[in-house]
Amino acid sequence: MESKRKEDYLLFLEHVTMRFGGLVAVDDFYNGVRPGELLGLIGPNGAGKTTVFNVITGIYTPTSGRVYFRGMDITGLKPHVITHLGISRTFQNIRLFYNLTVLENVLVAQHHSITNKDADKFLEKHGFEKKGFGSMWLGKAILKTPGYMKLEKDMLKEAEELLEKVELLEYKNELASSLPYGMQRKLEIARALATDPQLILLDEPAAGMNPQETEELMRFITRIRDEFNVTVLLIEHDMKVVMGICERIIVLDYGKIIAEGTASEVQSNPKVIEAYLGEWEHVS
Amino acid sequence: MERRLKTSTKVYLTLGLIALSILLLYVASKTLDTYAIRILRLIAVFGVMAVSYTFINGITGLFSLGHAGFVAIGAYTSALLTMSPMQKEMSYILEPLIWPLNVIQTDFFTATLAAGVMAALFAFLIGYPSLRLTGDYLAIATLGFSEIIRIMALNMQSVTNGALGLKGLPEYSNIWWTWGWLFITVVVITSLTYSSFGRALKAIRDDAIAAEAMGINVFKHQLMAFVISGFFAGVGGSLYAHLLTTIDPRPTTIGVMLTFYLLIMIVLGGLGSITGAIIGAALFAILSEWLRFVEGTMHIGKWTIHGIPGMRMVIFSLLFIITMLVWRRGIMGMEELTWDKLYNWILRLRPRRKEG
Amino acid sequence: MSREELMLEVEDLHVYYGAIHALKGISLKVPKGAIITLIGANGAGKTTTLTTIAGLVKARSGRIKFMGEDITNKPPHTVTQMGIAMVPEGRRIFPNLTVYENLMMGAYTRKDREGIQEDLEWVFQLFPRLKERLTQLGGTLSGGEQQMLAISRALMSRPKLLMMDEPSLGLAPLLVMEVFDVIKKINGEGTTILLVEQNAMGALKTAHYGYVLETGKIVLEGPTDELLQNEEVKKAYLGVA
């Protein structure tokens, strides 16, 4: 593989390896996401895709290797800090806050910006600006000070604007659990966007969708990339989705990167075909 | 379609309700007999405890079984502050009360505040290690802590007066103090629940992993909720001690039984609802008085039915199990009774009247 | 294949997981004595089809008939007792039971000591390795050995229909070959097989008839030699437009 400079990447995984006991789930991952791109991470079941996500978002600390984001070494930081720094995600099995309304789901995603002091310190240390709507002291919320009321109002305004952009505003007072499946997926992406990320990680967004829903989702993902100015990293096993929208694709098999390139490059790669169709022909 | 009232209308309605409540409480305090007034006071005291308990168990979704421990801390703290030095000297027969507790005496309000602060401090000390646990392990660890507190109360003769307990406390918890504190508790807990902080807590309840992924420092939020809940449990303890006028370390007074009673209240009322917690507390206080008839002797016509002592708790526990099995949302579910809901409810009633 | 005697018949099966419509009207037929395969990408609904037949997942609507009897939404132990065994995805060996006990769990519903002994011998013939490891705990076996055990365990109930969910998953290439060989051998002894596979090539070369699933629907079916030539099959896997 050609040599890579981590400075060219928004997110870079430098020789990241993740072991669970004897199992090597991710094996020496050396690649990253370039600013503004729509990158696909694909591979058969059990190839280690979700593990890569969990390493990036801080759920796991890699066994070896470092993770860089906007030039900051974020290896081993807590998930909530990483979100504050600008990486947001969705989950393979949708994880909405089902007893909250659509609007509240989005509002919750803004909450970190008023409470996450540790992460703010980390940002300032690296010469970035703090983010958010100001700080929040619980006393202000109890006494409902003008400052606090303004804060709530600002958050509400922004949340509603976001919901309008993703065409969910009319459902804002519905419980998240009452939405149909496709809409729940959309809300989960909207919620991830509400954390104000630079990079958004989508874990199999098309899972469980029918072809029309999938088509719509593909358009939606391309649209939010441009409209919200975010970089997108996408896991998918539905090759059609990835082939349709991703500019660059990384193929993972047994934890190793086996191919990288555009859709057509990847599709004609014999290693990829073998990984997906099985190794029968190869041995016989 | 849901209709909403204007915010200003709601403010007036709320102020009106408060005024009406004050008036009603005033009338009650003048006209009702002491027995009925005692029940009213009990409702408010249970209300404070249940609301603070549901803040943890219902809203933050942490299943704690240690609430009685915080109540105990509050009760003892406040009792030690309101008793006069002379009274203390007379009560502590086996070992004298340690300095400076033997000479301090404060007013009831200060004592109650101190009770809350002390309980909050303990909540922090207990929460810090145990909130790393989840689910049933958290339940059992908090239960363990509350039992430790109770056993300490039983053994620290020179602080708590051991098994003898503290007797003859001034009966400060009148209607105004109890309902006043219930008001404060509800205002504070409600404001928090409906703030950005409260939303974060509810998000944690629904899915802690997703909440963490949304940038919420889950542990810190849970710990804050735990401490706030501990504060009001302590306040409840202070009120409780000065309602009973006695406090001792029996399981039924400040031990596991009390936690179970509180659990019954918030489960019946609807786990996760503040209004539900108050309704649950009121039901528990009223029913446990009203159900006394099943324990006393009854005369129906010619027959005399002998009551069975303890029957009340059998009924409560059955009610509790049945709630869990067939009606898990309880009276309020996770909903609150709001002006908007009442308004819509009345709107829905009206056309029916026209038809009839 | 209408004239052949049917062992299993699935009609218009619909399954939901919460809000997800996982199976959208699956219909398929398994004739007696055949190897039938379901192939398709991940999340297409293959595993759900098997677990619904086995009774682990409840169907919203549709019908499953086994040997002429309606078994829709019957509890799993009843389905097993009627003669359907399953090799679950990921093998699901009981890690804290010995190899022998794992096999005996397979024969849980049986009372005929001699029959069990006979089948045990048969299983040892198929997989001599298991005999050497009889007293070892299931959890200490290698991936390939666990797969052998999972298949043997299912055979111990002497099933009429054996359902296998991704038996080749996670195995080294040579072992994959072996597994497909064993499937043919078991079928040769008279057991009907319903095989779910991600390894489409292997599955199609082993089975007689195949169904291709895509997002909860059957998009293609036919004799396997036809499917092997089909461009659609390639498309289902690689998204080649």
Add this chain to the structure above:
Amino acid sequence: MSGTIFLQNLFNGLTLGGLYALIAIGYTMVYGILRLINFAHGDVLMIGAYLAFYGVTLMSMPWYISVVVAILGSAGLGFLIDRVAYKPLRESPRISALITAIGMSFFLESFAVVVFGGIPKSFLSITPRFLKKVVVVFGARIQVLTFFALATTVALLALLLWIVYKTKIGMAMRAIATDIPTTALMGANIDNIIGFTFALGSALAGAGGIIWAMRYPQINPYMGFMPGLKAFIAAVFGGIGSIQGAMLGGFILGMMEIMIVGFFPQLAGYRDVFAFVILILILMFKPTGIMGKKLTVKV
């Protein structure tokens, strides 16, 4: 501490530990399968003791028959509790079952108050006379009951291990503890196996309750609460889900309780605190216990 007193303490510790072990097994087996803390388990112990008591006093059965009936009754009660209160909640959030379990415990206690009365009853009258005799072993005066209790406990534990490791249903119990759906695929009726597990654990708890009542010869409706809680702690200590762990944890906990008080009599009042301190330390530093395996949570 003199040698004879140490010997006395040793026997007391073993007996108490054995009782904890008997009760802990019920917790650990149920938790292993359903991940449920069966709060009502301690109360089964209490019911067991009462059944034995009334068997002798009301039904005038010989004590050994009354004991067997009481153990069977406890087993039946355990089975019934599962069917009525827990089985309907199998698909619900785990916390619902836990709350119901608390309710069940509360119900059994208040039920006992109503039916048996709240005033403690003396168990001495029904304890057979030969058990009350005292023998001298190396200078230490020890009741025959102590040996009897210890021997019975060990015999019951051995019987349990035999059931779990040598019988078909025991095999199914071990299988179900790691994988419920796959066990169902084997053709085993899940509900029956779970019911059997409850019955088996409850039988041991009932037996434990009777021995407890003979050693601390007073029975009351709340007698099961503390031993139940401590036995649960023993189960966590030993590694929840592991039967041998529960036995080991029970013996260690019992021995520790007796020995700490033996060596530091001034701590006697805090006797009930030790277990909780251990619980919290264990949960903090080694939540898997001595012999437990890690229960993984999937993200």
